Amino acid sequence: MRDEGAHHFSYALGFFQRETEPAAIVRAGLAYQTPVLFTEMTQELPQLPCLQQGNAVIGALKVAEKEEGIIVRVVSCSEAPQSVEMKLPVWVREVVQCDMLERPLKTLPLDGTMSLSPFEIATVLLRN
Numbered sequence: 401m402r403d404e405g406a407h408h409f410s411y412a413l414g415f416f417q418r419e420t421e422p423a424a425i426v427r428a429g430l431a432y433q434t435p436v437l438f439t440e441m442t443q444e445l446p447q448l449p450c451l452q453q454g455n456a457v458i459g460a461l462k463v464a465e466k467e468e469g470i471i472v473r474v475v476s477c478s479e480a481p482q483s484v485e486m487k488l489p490v491w492v493r494e495v496v497q498c499d500m501l502e503r504p505l506k507t508l509p510l511d512g513t514m515s516l517s518p519f520e521i522a523t524v525l526l527r528n
Contacts, residue, residue, distance in 0.1 A: 422477035423455045430457070447489030449512075449526065454484025456516060465502055469527040476516040486512035486524070494527040 412432050416425060449472055451458060460473040474484060488495065488510070495508040500523055508514055508524065516522055 421455045423457050426457050426475075426477050447491065449489060449492075450487050452485040452487045452512070454482055454516070456482070456484045459521065464525055467525075467527075469525050471498070471502060472524045472526060474514070474516065474522045474524060476518065476520045476522070478516070479518050481515065481517055483513060483515050486514070488512045488526065491528045492526045496525040496527065498523045498525050 414425065414428050416428075448461065449458070449470075451474070454476075455478040456474050456476045458472060459475040460471070462471050463469075464471050472486070474486070476482065476484075492510070495510060495512070496504045497506050497508050497514065498504050500521070502523065502525065504525065514522065514524070
């Protein structure tokens with residue numbers, strides 16, 4: 401069955417050097433498909449985590465389902481095991497690696513470092 405009606409597509413060509421990390425290519429694609437949003441702010445935005453080092457991207461950021469805290473999904477873009485470093489907001493008191501259903505597995509160091517398997521999607525709970 402085909403879709404009826406008009407369809408609109410957009411695409412972009414990106415040129416990268418061979419040594420470019422896959423995460424840089426993923427970030428460029430996300431930047432292309434995510435429009436910049438401008439708004440007037442009357443409040444300060446909360447501090448959010450960001451990746452400092454590693455060939456990975458933050459795939460999702462959401463409120464935890466079962467307890468207080470923020471869930472961060474870190475997506476490895478590497479075909480090799482790697483260590484990544486996440487810059488944590490000052491309000492974070494505990495970092496817990498979870499499964500995809502947000503069940504705690506192990507406590508991670510507060511320096512934000514974690515090990516990822518090739519192409520792993522890691523779920524991390526940030527507790528305050």
